Amino acid sequence: MDINELITIVKKKLLNHINSESINIEDKSFLHKNHIGNQEGKYHLKIIIASEELKKMNRIESNKKIYKILDHELKEFIHSIQILIV
Secondary structure, three states: OOHHHHHHHHHHHHHHHOOOOEEEEEEOHHHHOOOOOOOOOOEEEEEEEEOHHHHOOOHHHHHHHHHHHOHHHHHHOEEEEEEEEO
């Protein structure tokens, strides 16, 4: 899977499961390029999500919700994920 496909899938899943005003997903894979654990086909994503629903939760609960939604992608295609809730 390429990065554009992954971003499309992640965005669609988040939009379908979280009430949000906006979702922006950035490829930050270059940050892990020379790391020992870096694997080809695994990406680093930064998710910036504007969501009153998530802002009402504490950070652990909101991150758990996102991790649960993206469970398959995290196991197969995502090396690292940054989550920013605004």
